[in-house]
Amino acid sequence: MGSTSHENTYTLPEATSPTLVLTHPTEIERQRTWTLNHREWGGALTLEEYLKREPYLMSVPLSRDGGMTHWILTDSSWSPEKGGERPILASCESIRKRVIVAAPNDTEVRDGVGHGIGSVFTYPEHRGRRYAGRMLSELGTTLRKWQSGGQDSVCSALWSDIGRHYYSKKGWTAFPSFHVEFPVSINQAALSEGGENPRANAIPITYENLEPLCQRDEQLLRSEILHSARRTGKTTVAFTPDFDTMRWHLYRDDFITSILFKTDSTSAIKGAIAGTTEGRRVWAIWSRNYHGSTPAETVDKNTLYILRLVIEPDAAPAEGQPPSADVQEAFAAVVHAALREAAKWHLGKIDLWNPSRAARLLLENCGLDHRWVDREEESIPSMMWYGNEDIRDVDWIASEKYCWC
Numbered sequence: 411m412g413s414t415s416h417e418n419t420y421t422l423p424e425a426t427s428p429t430l431v432l433t434h435p436t437e438i439e440r441q442r443t444w445t446l447n448h449r450e451w452g453g454a455l456t457l458e459e460y461l462k463r464e465p466y467l468m469s470v471p472l473s474r475d476g477g478m479t480h481w482i483l484t485d486s487s488w489s490p491e492k493g494g495e496r497p498i499l500a501s502c503e504s505i506r507k508r509v510i511v512a513a514p515n516d517t518e519v520r521d522g523v524g525h526g527i528g529s530v531f532t533y534p535e536h537r538g539r540r541y542a543g544r545m546l547s548e549l550g551t552t553l554r555k556w557q558s559g560g561q562d563s564v565c566s567a568l569w570s571d572i573g574r575h576y577y578s579k580k581g582w583t584a585f586p587s588f589h590v591e592f593p594v595s596i597n598q599a600a601l602s603e604g605g606e607n608p609r610a611n612a613i614p615i616t617y618e619n620l621e622p623l624c625q626r627d628e629q630l631l632r633s634e635i636l637h638s639a640r641r642t643g644k645t646t647v648a649f650t651p652d653f654d655t656m657r658w659h660l661y662r663d664d665f666i667t668s669i670l671f672k673t674d675s676t677s678a679i680k681g682a683i684a685g686t687t688e689g690r691r692v693w694a695i696w697s698r699n700y701h702g703s704t705p706a707e708t709v710d711k712n713t714l715y716i717l718r719l720v721i722e723p724d725a726a727p728a729e730g731q732p733p734s735a736d737v738q739e740a741f742a743a744v745v746h747a748a749l750r751e752a753a754k755w756h757l758g759k760i761d762l763w764n765p766s767r768a769a770r771l772l773l774e775n776c777g778l779d780h781r782w783v784d785r786e787e788e789s790i791p792s793m794m795w796y797g798n799e800d801i802r803d804v805d806w807i808a809s810e811k812y813c814w815c
Contacts, residue, residue, distance in 0.1 A: 420488060422497065425540035429487040432548035435480050435498065443482070443501045447531040454700040454708075459669050463662075470661040471654035472505060479504050479556070483545035499541035502530045502549065505658075505815050506557045508650040509564045510632055511797075512639040519632045522564035524649060525553045526815035530568070546580045554796050562796045564647060569814050570790040582792035583801045585809060587785040592745065592760040594714075594752045596779045601746070608684075608742035615681035615695060617660075623683065623693060624653040627720050631808060634723075644805040645797065649813040651718050656680075656695055659717055659812060663697040667755070670705055677755065681717075682747035684740035689724035692740040692772075695812070696748060698755055705756040714752040716762040717812040719769055726768035733772050741772040764791075764809045789814065 423429055435443060444464050445457065452460040468478050483500040509524035527549070532542045553566045570577045574584040615623065628650055639646040649655070660680055667676045685691035695717045702708035725737040733741070748760050761783075765773060773780065791809050795801045 420494065420497075422499070422536070422539070423485055423487070425544040427485070429485050430483055430499070430541075430544055430548075431486045432481055432483055432545060432552055435482045435501070439482065439496070439498055440480055443480075443498060443531065446533060447501070447529060450531065451529050453666070454670055454703050454705075455666065456703070463665055466665055467658075467662060470658055472507070472658040476557070477506050479506075481545070481549060483541055483548065497536075498533055499536050499539075500530070500532045500545040502545065503528055504549070504553060504556070504566070507655065507815075508652060509647055510628075510635055510650055511564055511645065511647040512635045513645045513799075514639045514643050516636065516639065519635055522561075523558040524564050524647075525556065525566040526649075526813070527553075527566055527568040528815045543580060546577075550581050550794050553794075564797065565793050565795050567649075567791065567793045567813065570792050571788050573787050574790050574792075577790075577792045581794045583794070585791045585793060585806050586764055587790045589761045589763045589783050589785065590765055590773055590780050591783055592749065592762075592778060592780045594749055594758055594760065595709075597749055598753050600779065601749075608739050608746055610684045610736070610739040610743040612682040612684040612743040612747040614679040614747070615683055615693060616678050617657075617680065620656060620680060620695070621653045623695075623720070624651060624656055627651050627718065630720070630723060635807065638805060638807055642805055644803050645799050646805045646807055648806070648808040651808065651810075651812050655812055656717065658815075659697045660695075666700065667698060670700055670703060677751065679747075679751055682744045684743035684747075685722075685725065685736070687724075689722050690737060690740070691722050692720065692725060692737065692744050694719045694744050694748060696751070696760075697811075698757055700756075709756050709758040712755075712757045712759075714748060714755070714757040714760045715811045716748070716760065718808075718810050719762060719765065721766065721768045721772070727771050733768075733775060738772060738775055742776055742778075745776060745778060761811070763789075763811045766808075 448457045448460045480503050482498045485497050488496055505526045507524045507526055509522050510519045512519045554562055568582055578584050631648055635646045664676045681695035683693035696714050697717055699713045701711035727733045752760055795804055
């Protein structure tokens, strides 16, 4: 970055310099940052496609109307007279999200603001100078009051791809990061060779019936948070699995899939629900992730992520009891629907993050091949808490893929 004259007249400051500031990029700076971070965050997209996706993601629910904020660390002492361009030492983005929280003695759930942090990036020529750490230090403090109506935000969160320790040292404490993985080909082969199909029927979830399910999910999660806080004696928090959050993931999925499959007609199926009685239903919402521009060539790496798995309270097994037959059948129907969708779209595995106690019991009896993975390096959910409690006294529930950004 910059010209020879720039390098001769301007010296980059140390990461501890008081002249370093956290601010927002210009449109040109944002484009330059996207161009440079494409290799790390572009996934299966070409640079040209990535430069179309990023502005698009600013226009969709959750991130539009200022919901997404872009941040850069720069040097306030720089001036055009020093030559070159304003130095961008590190960059990231945040998305404002709804969170719900309850303390052990609360009688109702409190609503608040949380922030998801993503795309933490240091310009290649500035790496090794601790600029990202300085940016994160400034960001953690700034997000406490950012877009929170004059009140403290509840928390901020990120999903570390560099293990548990780096961000923990910066104030974002690592939380459990395990998931269950279903290999698609093995399970599909077993079913085609005479494996038992579920007797329950799964109904597709589409954009047309998604919103009321999100509303029902939030209602149930509010009740669960109150119960959990009283039972554990810990303040309990969750990101709200609302309609806007789900659409952010699904619109992102549609955009990428339409490019990779060269079609405007991506799958209308966004999940599946089974069970005929309200209170005893099971449903899942999912999205797709690809690791190459030709999905059929990277099947083993491609993943169908369960964004959110909901097991209604009357369907959840009682403590120490096995799941009832109708609920087990409903769960199986939903997973089988996911397997069919994964096979259709060249996805080699299905991942479900941090399953609940009820989900784990259903998994034990599902009869499908699966394995448990404790992630040590990638997608480690990490939270900075802005309340008075010690983070060790905070329980983050429903830490599933829908929270990620």
